[in-house]
Structure formats: structure tokens, C-alpha cells
Amino acid sequence: MTQTMTTEPSGAAGQRPATTIDIKDLTCTFTSKRKRTTALTDVSLSVGAGEFVSIVGPSGCGKSTLLKIVAGLVPPSAGQVKLLGTEVSGPQREIGFAFQRAALLEWRGVRANILLQAEMRNMDKRAAAARADQLIELTGLTGFESALPHELSGGMQQRVALCRALLHEPPVLLMDEPFGALDALTREHMNVELHRIWRETGTTVVLVTHSIAEAVYLGQRVVVMTPRPGRIERVYDVDLPAVRDYGATMSSPTFEQLAREIRVLLGASGHHG
Numbered sequence: 458m459t460q461t462m463t464t465e466p467s468g469a470a471g472q473r474p475a476t477t478i479d480i481k482d483l484t485c486t487f488t489s490k491r492k493r494t495t496a497l498t499d500v501s502l503s504v505g506a507g508e509f510v511s512i513v514g515p516s517g518c519g520k521s522t523l524l525k526i527v528a529g530l531v532p533p534s535a536g537q538v539k540l541l542g543t544e545v546s547g548p549q550r551e552i553g554f555a556f557q558r559a560a561l562l563e564w565r566g567v568r569a570n571i572l573l574q575a576e577m578r579n580m581d582k583r584a585a586a587a588r589a590d591q592l593i594e595l596t597g598l599t600g601f602e603s604a605l606p607h608e609l610s611g612g613m614q615q616r617v618a619l620c621r622a623l624l625h626e627p628p629v630l631l632m633d634e635p636f637g638a639l640d641a642l643t644r645e646h647m648n649v650e651l652h653r654i655w656r657e658t659g660t661t662v663v664l665v666t667h668s669i670a671e672a673v674y675l676g677q678r679v680v681v682m683t684p685r686p687g688r689i690e691r692v693y694d695v696d697l698p699a700v701r702d703y704g705a706t707m708s709s710p711t712f713e714q715l716a717r718e719i720r721v722l723l724g725a726s727g728h729h730g
């Protein structure tokens with residue numbers, strides 16, 4: 458399938474965007490006293506600037522490990538990752554990371570939780586405050602600036618975590634099943650919001666998810682991995698418009714066919730993710 462992009466941010470069709478993440482021949486084996494587990498083998502993938510790539514695969518196939526290697530939190534056993542042209546050899550400050558659990562500080566309000574990122578990075582206070590206000594507005598949290606995490610819904614907590622991950626305007630956002638703990642309806646809302654935020658910020662996003670619908674709705678490409686040791690089984694281009702209305706996308710034949718194909722591929726290779 459070819460991409461039919463009509464608008465930015467990933468660049469007009471036919472124009473190769475600059476590579477932001479370059480993963481080459483990656484293998485990762487964990488060794489403990491009791492056993493060796495090969496989580497990933499021979500994984501190669503390039504992600505262009507401003508691109509949105511979704512990754513799906515069965516439980517335990519190494520998706521989280523892959524994100525952690527890109528973030529420099531886990532060293533690979535073989536292979537190489539380049540982030541913005543530089544080899545990753547330790548924790549990367551340039552990225553934003555969002556996890557399944559929002560991991561907010563219970564005693565801090567929304568704004569203070571978002572600004573934690575600025576404190577950890579010694580960011581300029583005025584610039585960080587202005588950016589926090591911008592993100593609070595962008596994610597519909599206006600009016601809740603002082604609310605404590607327990608006063609927020611799960612979706613709102615996840616929005617706060619997203620704001621915190623985006624505060625320092627990272628060129629790359631890595632997301633590990635960020636909406637997995639939300640109810641179906643809230644998850645749909647968050648998908649729509651993330652799609653809009655991605656378009657408005659032009660951030661390069663890599664999203665790990667167990668939801669095929671989420672992967673296809675959000676991704677410009679969907680990477681399907683095999684059971685452990687995880688390899689890339691197939692990469693699908695998502696032939697949907699750049700700006701995606703949720704309802705129209707879900708009922709479009711292109712969406713349905715691609716989602717079905719991915720579901721068959723995952724089922725056919727004995728995946729249980």
C-alpha cells in the first residue's frame with residue numbers, strides 16, 4: 458500500500474522525511490542466574506521525522522524492550538540505534554516517555570505534576586510555565602490546574618502524563634500502552650486527542666499498543682512483531698487521510714480491511730497479544 462498523505466507533518470508524499478530513529482539489526486538477550494531470554498532478534502526499523510509508527514505484537518515479544526533500548530534505558534546485546542543521527546549509548550534526554558500508568562505524584566496538582574519535568578531538567582521557569590499552560594489548554598485540562606490526581610478521571614490523569622512527557626518539546630515521544638488502563642470510551646477520546654496533538658506538534662511518535670484499532674487509527678505505519686524472540690514480521694503503510702475523523706475512519710473500508718489483515722496475521726502466527 459502507498460501512503461496518500463495530503464497534509465503535513467510527515468512531509469508530502471514521495472518526499473522522504475529525515476530519519477529520526479534508525480534501528481539496525483538489534484538483538485537483546487537478558488541473562489540472569491537462572492535463564493537467558495532473547496527478547497528481540499534482528500530488528501531493523503527507520504522512523505522519519507514527524508512520523509507516527511504503531512507497534513503491535515503478542516505479549517512478551519519485546520515491544521517494551523524495544524522502546525527502552527531506543528530511550529537508552531536498556532543496552533542491546535547486538536546492533537545499533539541512532540536517535541537524531543547520534544548513536545544511543547545511555548539514557549536520552551531528548552525523548553518523552555509515556556507509560557500505561559500515569560505515575561503522577563499524589564500530593565501535587567495538575568500543573569505541578571506537569572512542571573516536574575521542568576524541575577528535573579532545570580528548564581527556564583518562565584518558558585516552562587508558559588509551555589505548561591499551552592499544553593493544559595491543548596489537552597482540555599483548563600480549570601483543573603490545581604486538582605490532585607485522585608480528583609481526576611483516568612483519562613485526565615493520562616492527559617497530565619502526556620503534558621508532562623511533552624513539556625520539554627521532545628522531538629520524539631515513546632508511548633508504551635499509554636491507554637491500556639482506560640475504559641473503551643475514554644480510550645477513544647484519548648486516541649482522538651493524541652491524533653490532534655501529534656498533528657499540531659509534529660512530534661515523532663512510536664506507540665506500542667495491544668489494540669489493533671488504536672494502532673491503525675493513529676499510525677502512518679503499523680509494525681507487526683512475531684512472538685518472542687520478537688522480529689518484525691511485517692510493516693503496513695496506513696492508506697488513510699492524514700487528518701482522521703474517528704467515526705469515519707472506523708467505518709471506512711480501508712480501515713476495516715487493514716485491521717482485519719493485521720488481526721489475521723497476529724492470529725495466524727499463534728499470537729495471544
Ligand SMILES: Nc1ncnc2c1ncn2[C@@H]1O[C@H](COP(=O)(O)OP(=O)(O)OP(=O)(O)O)[C@@H](O)[C@H]1O
Nearest residue numbers: 487488494496515516517518519520521522523685
Ligand atoms: N530486565 C529484564 N530481565 C530479564 N528479562 C526481561 C527483562 N525485561 C524484559 N524481559 C523479558 O523479555 C521479554 C520481552 O519483554 P517485554 O516487556 O519487552 O515484552 P512486551 O512485548 O512489551 O510484553 P507485553 O505486551 O506483555 O507488555 C519477556 O520474556 C520478559 O520476561
